Amino acid sequence: MKPAVPAIELRGITKTFGKVVANKNVDLTVNRGEILSVLGENGSGKTTLMNMISGIYYPDSGEILVDGKEVSIRSPKDAFDLKIGMIHQHFKLVDIFTATENIILGLKDEKGFDVKRASAEIKETCEKYGFEIDLNKKIYEMSVSEKQTVEIVKVLYRGADILILDEPTAVLTPQETQTLFSVLRTMRDYGNAIVIITHKLHEVLELSDRVAVLRKGEHVGSVVTAQADESSLTQMMVGKKISLDIERSEPKNPTDRLVVENLNCVNREGVKVIEDISFTARAGEILGIAGVSGSGQRELLEAIAGLQKLTDGKITYINPKTGTHDNLRNKTPLQIRNLGVRLSFVPEDRLGMGLVGNMDIIDNMMLRSYQKGHSLFLQRKAPRDLAERIISELDVVTPDANTPVRRLSGGNVQKVLVGREISSAPTVLMVAYPVRGLDINSSYTIYNLLNRQKDSGTAVIFVGEDLDVLIELCDKILILCGGKISGIVDGRTATKEEIGLAMTKYSGGERE
Amino acid sequence: MKNSKNLSEPLIRLSKNDAMPPWKAWCVRAGAVVAAFIVCAFIIVILTGYNPIEVYVAMFKGSFGTSGKFWFMLQKTAILLCISLAVTPAFKMRFWNIGAEGQVLVGGLATAACMIYLDDALPTVLLIPVMIAASVLAGIIWALIPAVFKATFNTNETLFTLMMNYVAIQLVSCFVTIWEKPKGSNTVGIINAMSEIGWLPTIFGKKYLLNVIIVIGITIFMYIYLKYSKHGYEISVVGESENTAKYIGINVKKVIMRTMALSGAICGVAGLLIIAGTNHTISSNIVGGQGFTAIMVSWLAKFNPAVMVLTSFILTFLGRGASEIATTFRLNESISEILTGVILFFIIGSEFFINYKINFRTKHIEEDKK
Known part of the structure; x- marks a missing residue:
């Protein structure tokens, strides 16, 4: 084997967003003639790290070396001058232009603008690496995979020899993935440095020469792929089991509360986002939902809350008072409430959905209750009392109840939201990533609140990303992968590796 | 040496400044107005050679010099405020209603039609309620058309409401030729000039007092509606996050x-006030761009009806003052427009300094190393 020639070296890179540390002291080397996989769970800082190399973010501290020389990359243009090209998940192409036009768009050429010569050169590039593409086709007529090819040819034609691809296979069929891989291998053989960001283990093993694993913003280590296997990588990715000491009581006479059968739903592009999902949420239990983000968690919760149209399936709510069975499918949130279903929902997007950032705490309390009564005017007395109670009971740090919630810190915003949602004594409580961005103490406040809800007989559905928390908090854990259920385990006996494997176990060509 | 240039962090960086206390924000705004007048003084001296103080005094006199001027100013403010109040709920909902011009115009058209066709048919006691109903209805229809399309087909309301303005203008032009009086003048003339049928009554001997009182009523209504009613709350929620x-x-x-129906209804009332309460005639440019100025009034006041009293007053004052100095000093209208433009630029620009903090480069670590 030839000695490794480093293309990019990162030394002590740290990047924070407010209080959230996205990357902490990362050292990483990318070699020429090598495919490096950057592997990690959601929020482990993969994309942030790559964005700093491609000039979208600027690191708080640390050094970036390209070909052994220290550089400062302040914009994508700087990255480009250093021959670094990044292919994002969302393509940046002009729909009504052809492939060729997109590739040469915005290019400065000293020798004057010559489309003919340019297209001949692009053709050469394609042949060199084995791309098969009709360069005169317009972008809007292209499939996703063809668009991706155009993006790759674009950065190559512009002279990039360090390529970064952000989850390139997320949008591809298995056949297209194979084509992409063979092209990437050719590029590697020509001496380019290639980085792919992914969380699909089998692809890492199949394609890359080396794997760098990130966990919670830190680089936990790099291994040569030939010496790694699925379980060793999973272990690096999820880390050692950390004991959190979350109290977990035994469920008291659990009864079925919400029965979900064969849910199916498609997104705006017509792609299936959840497929044949069935489960039962029981009163007095916490049901955890695990999975890398975008596996259908959001759609699933929104479908139950009445915010997402289903193509198929049934959601049955069993009323604890009357014992009647109500079908919640395709009902609006208002209709669900009018049925007497006390369903509370803490969405992932706190300030964009659960709360209104510019309104104060009192007005945010009113969101759920303002419609009560026939008066044309708002009653601010009860919401004010509720706001005061939540502030004192949950230790919300705020100057007063009249402060706009966007001025509060993440943890306090979450306390306000969770406080409101549980104040109505829900029979079903759904929470999505309730501790994301929260410090340890606030997180425990939230866990305790959830446990208290469970003990009082609420069916709690908890979508989380931290496996340690899921294992310690939940009675049952449902694992989603690519919109399908890839496993249901008992929270008391499950191991992190077991869940981690199920989260990344794509059963062949799952996406259309 | 490209690389050494690359080594420092950006020179100027902007960051959001959330927590400026209100008093400080008002100080920044007042400072902006003072700065604007100083800059204008230089412009006046350089371009005209007049003493800027004299020019400012004339400007002030233009609005407050005589009782007549004062009342004229007051009624101008009232109309502008009325239209601003009309667009406010729409903008608060983040519905870009730039069609107030047209909505006011059709309200006025409906008023004029009632005055012309029903002058003998109905006693005044009945005619005025009919006029109110007609103008409000016309405004509602004009505003509701784009709203229905937005709600059902998600069309772009900005373009739609803008286009509706031109339809309204053409419609009025068409009726002006029908109602032409005297023939060939291409104007409608004063409607019911002799009988004054359909004119809003003069109370306490003041011609515009009724207009002012009606607008004060609408201001109070809008303040309460937006702040204390369930509807107002829903508007805020939809505007902040759908x-x-x-x-x-x-x-x-x-x-x-x-x-949008409410927005259109108040625009209709503004049309009524312009036609039946003030001008007693109609032409296609009778609204005079106030439908657009109103948007500025509303945004400057951050959709607070109480503050809008102030902002509509300032904008009217600037407009009146500008035309006053144009006549007093025999200056071209352009100079007064330049002054108005500079002052508005400063007032609007001050919001930038209230919302953002400017950070200059502090560290030169990389360069020190070399």
Whole structure:
């Protein structure tokens, strides 16, 4: 084997967003003639790290070396001058232009603008690496995979020899993935440095020469792929089991509360986002939902809350008072409430959905209750009392109840939201990533609140990303992968590796 | 040496400044006005050679010099405020209603039609309520058309409302030729000049007092509606985040249509006040761009009806003052427009300094190393 020639070296890179540390002291080397996989769970800082190399973010501290020389990359243009090209998940192409036009768009050429010569050169590039593409086709007529090819040819034609691809296979069929891989291998053989960001283990093993694993913003280590296997990588990715000491009581006479059968739903592009999902949420239990983000968690919760149209399936709510069975499918949130279903929902997007950032705490309390009564005017007395109670009971740090919630810190915003949602004594409580961005103490406040809800007989559905928390908090854990259920385990006996494997176990060509 | 240039962090960086206390924000705004007048003074001296103090005094006199001027100013402010109040709920809902011009115009058209066709048919006691109903209805229809399309087909309301303005203008032009009086003048003339049928009554001997009182009433209504009613609350939620509105079960389509109907209704009233309460005639440019100025009034006041009293006053004052100095000093209209432009630029620009902090480069670590 030839000695490794480093293309990019990162030394002590740290990047924070407010209080959230996205990357902490990362050292990483990318070699020429090598495919490096950057592997990690959601929020482990993969994309942030790559964005700093491609000039979208600027690191708080640390050094970036390209070909052994220290550089400062302040914009994508700087990255480009250093021959670094990044292919994002969302393509940046002009729909009504052809492939060729997109590739040469915005290019400065000293020798004057010559489309003919340019297209001949692009053709050469394609042949060199084995791309098969009709360069005169317009972008809007292209499939996703063809668009991706155009993006790759674009950065190559512009002279990039360090390529970064952000989850390139997320949008591809298995056949297209194979084509992409063979092209990437050719590029590697020509001496380019290639980085792919992914969380699909089998692809890492199949394609890359080396794997760098990130966990919670830190680089936990790099291994040569030939010496790694699925379980060793999973272990690096999820880390050692950390004991959190979350109290977990035994469920008291659990009864079925919400029965979900064969849910199916498609997104705006017509792609299936959840497929044949069935489960039962029981009163007095916490049901955890695990999975890398975008596996259908959001759609699933929104479908139950009445915010997402289903193509198929049934959601049955069993009323604890009357014992009647109500079908919640395709009902609006208002209709669900009018049925007497006390369903509370803490969405992932706190300030964009659960709360209104510019309104104060009192007005945010009113969101759920303002419609009560026939008066044309708002009653601010009860919401004010509720706001005061939540502030004192949950230790919300705020100057007063009249402060706009966007001025509060993440943890306090979450306390306000969770406080409101549980104040109505829900029979079903759904929470999505309730501790994301929260410090340890606030997180425990939230866990305790959830446990208290469970003990009082609420069916709690908890979508989380931290496996340690899921294992310690939940009675049952449902694992989603690519919109399908890839496993249901008992929270008391499950191991992190077991869940981690199920989260990344794509059963062949799952996406259309 | 490209690389050494690359080594330092950006020279100027902007960051959001959330927590400026209100008093400080008002100081910044007042400072901006003072700065604007100083800059204008230089412009006046350089371009005209007049003493800027004299020019400012004339400007002030233009608005407050005589009782007549004062009342004229007051009624101008009232009309502008009325239209601003009309567009406010729409903008608060983030519905870009730039069609107030047209909505006011059709309201005025409906008023004029009642005055012309029903002058003998109905006693005044009945005619005025009919006029009110007609103008309000016309305004509602004009505002509701884009709202329905927005709610059902998600069309772009900005373009739609803008286009509706031109339709309204053409419609009025068409009726002006029908109602032409005297023939060939291409104007309608004073409607019912002799009988004064359909004119809003003069109370306490003041011609415009009724207009002012009606607008004060609408201001109070709008303040309460936006701040204390359930409808007002729904408007805020839809405006801030449509996702939140859906999440708590607000019928967004219904709110859009209801709010635009209200917006159009008040525009219709503004049309009534212009035609029946002030000018007693109609032409296609009778609204005079106030439908657009109103948007500025509303945004400058951050949709607070109480503050809008102040902002509409300032904008009217600037307009009146500008035309006053144009006549007193025999200056071209352009100079007064330049002054108005500079002052507005400063007032609007000051919001930038209230909302953002400017950070200059502090560290030169990389360069020190070399």
